Amino acid sequence: MATGPMSGDMEATPPGFVEEIDSDEIIVEEVVGRGAFGVVCKAKWRGMDVAIKQIESESERKAFIVELRQLSRVNHPNIVRLYGACLNPVCLVMEYAEGGSLYNVLHGAEPLPYYTAAHAMRWCLQCAQGVAYLHCMKPKALIHRDLKPPNLLLISGGTILKICDFGTACDIQTHMTNNKGSAAWMAPEVFEGSNYSEKCDVFSWGIILWEVITRRKPFDEIGGPAFRIMWAVHNGTRPPLIKNLPKPIEGLMTRCWDKEPALRPSMEEIVRIMIHLMKVQFCLT
Template structure:
């Protein structure tokens, strides 16, 4: 009996799923032993309860659909035996015996006939045995498939199987019609299998050729794939070798970088020590003998050097005087003639002479000498003019790349830190702006114009331990002046820090000083810093530009206590940035 449709079979199936099979299992006579199968596999077995089953066939009430069997009782003896064992690969073919009889000798075919139409006079032992009809032969199904039966013979087998199944099922009164239908369907499937095994040899040859072609194509593709594999392996080996070489180079470069950094740190320490010694020696000499690093020139020498102040030699002019280019004592010089329009002019002249004659720094303009009457100062000649000229002109700004601008900012920070650390008096420039930053032939910066500088006494301290000078005379340039001094009237070294921050923002953006801090702050907040960076400086590294911008904004804080120290914070950060992009 089928346990379920073949398509519902699965490997670990142990329960029947067909409602008809369940009905047969529950309603069939208890003397019946029933095997439930699905897709050729034994699913389960319902054991018989007795060793003998007796079926009564009345002689006076023949069935209209079956032949007359006569009076009496037909006893079907079946010895109770152990049911077949289940196997994961065992296949059950209930009709192989019938088919084998049909394809065998005529004597075998005659043996099928009694099963089709049993005689009324036949004895019980000659009646068909249900157990023997459902017994699975040892002949494999492959043997049946290998046969070449005639179509008429196949039809005969099919009808013989139909008749045998019908006669066998007549002995089981009360069995549902679904059982007969299931067995009949099984027989039809067996015949279909036999018919499907008979194919045209030409078609088989064509299929074989097609399979061979496919195999050849697969082999060709396999060869190509193997070649590609070898190429890829070779490329991988070369790439791996290159990677190892690059790793070795990186390790060597890192080692060299570490060595250079150590050397740079040692040189920096030596430089600081040397500067301290120079300052100490200069201070001792200045205190003891009043030695000054400049010469006094006569008015005759100055007029001769400036060719009697020829207008064609004028290189600059401002509110405090005019500057001429000259050649003094076989040395190029810049001669500044100060206009004496007030007492302040004379004081500024004397103050600049006193300051520049006592200090020296690579980024500080060198005072070669002076002439007291009229008030004339002689400086070293710086050929490239002022930073303001370069930032104001678009043509010249293109020649000032971002690397040079970082160098200018670093040097300006260095000289301001030097002035603020002078002993015994700190020097506040008071007018740091691009016009007072001169550039030499290598774009090295020189800070000039110390006319309004102030000396701060270390004895005067403010509430935050900053050296201050209380003044009522406010001097400087609008846009670069410390806004806090307008309220407190206190002059400190943080005045120059604010001016430095504005100049650093101008180096980044090439914008005017008024309101530049607010514009840059908004750009940082909105993430649009790229839009305001000066494109004439080249392509700024964004991380570097952002770092410098934030540093400049710290220097431009309204409250001076929030501004960083130039020597310990700003210069250290600028030096590290400049070293990484050299």
Template sequence: MDANNYINSIDFTKITNSKEIATGTYGIVFKGQYDNKTVALKQFIQYADNRNVETALRNLRDVRHPNILTLIGDSSNGSSVYSIMEYADGGSLKDFLHNTPLIEYTFNHVVNWALQYFSAVAYLHSRKPSLLHGDLKPSNMLLMDNRRVLKISDFGSVRAEATTNTNQRTNVPYMAPETFKGVKRSQPSEVYTCSIILWEMMSRKQVYENVDQSLHIMRECENGMRPNLEDIKMVYPEELKKLIVDSWEADPLKRPKINLFVDFFSKYFEQNNIIAADLSI
């Protein structure tokens, strides 16, 4: 692929001290140094049709939001293509929630994180054309600044809503049930996904952890299975409970718009005088 077709084509030899730190759905992630800064390098998995990589980078080049990991540039080394992004030093939300030692957090922390990722997804949905992330899950949400800041990442699947289909690889527990039947992903399906992640933050449990196979999860979700709200031990407003339940509707058209979540968390943040600087963990 011709690196000149991409924004900020970076000489790969200027990236030093690279070390593999993770493997994602759409590639391998490295930590390295560029321009005296620590950066994350995403090596895209090579598809038979490399236009998938071009599309991902093209969709991201103009995306700028405080809760979306910033694309610094891109590079190539032989046949491998890399996106160069800011490095998140707090690790993933998944690791924080489930890896020991477990660190305590409050509903105010949940509100802070949820406001950030719902706002980021709402921003993607508001783009022209509308963009879908397509692979939202806690492992693709990264923490920074003493875990006060959350940014969504792993954008190998970002694409225009009109072209999004269901053959993209993702984790079944976070997928809306209609996508199991071949329905294209949509804004309502990402509202469903975001609310599943919200349940996971509030319960600190793995989604469907007692169901051992993806096919079983798919079948049961089509039959109405949803996470158990009684697993949430935090005290939280009834208004939020209704939003979550409505987001799990089988009919995508009955789910609330994502901006209703943004409005709820923004209002809660303000009314309860939550100060982000006090939420270091």
């Protein structure tokens, strides 16, 4: 199959941005997980390890098109790379993250890998850098809308973090009232049905920061269906403050999960603060 711009439903994606890949070149090895839509498999393509995401139903096609369109626009070291897509069967061909998800590092099977506070800060900084890139994109910025550890992948021995799962991402100019995302990391304005902005990603990032530092699942003590977490967050419940956490880190974290989106910092500000805190607290650059 010759390579070229995608066709059919793919026409909304800028031509030339996405390589059409012949499915005969792909050797599927094993299922490794499930994304916001579809099944994710490890595969070989032209001698290289890749991840392929396949849709299982027509209802998943819209999310597939969203992810294809958005990933075709981005190029950042902390965002998973899209190599191309197949038309038959329909699938995305992406960078493979051998370290798995950050969620599995935090909460997976025993024995859990050891990591330090410096590792936690580096992961959160890299996540912030990737999201800041999305928020600053031109002509249309992107909101991820589903930031959480299952959508943060690790490579290079766990030293590099990559953001994935763009099936819920949207242009910042869009008026958004759909309850995309996951309850424990979701900003209140999202599940309340209000229009929301890129600051919903900032809220999610603040919850992730708490989770990585504590190695605890956010709102795990609430239990039950998702609406119980949503109701608690709506009423002002946030994860408990962390004993002996340096005040500058605590202050940044609590600003991020402020009820009022306008009072949350931008992702660019978060990146600047994190770089400074890592130099001061951990002597890291």
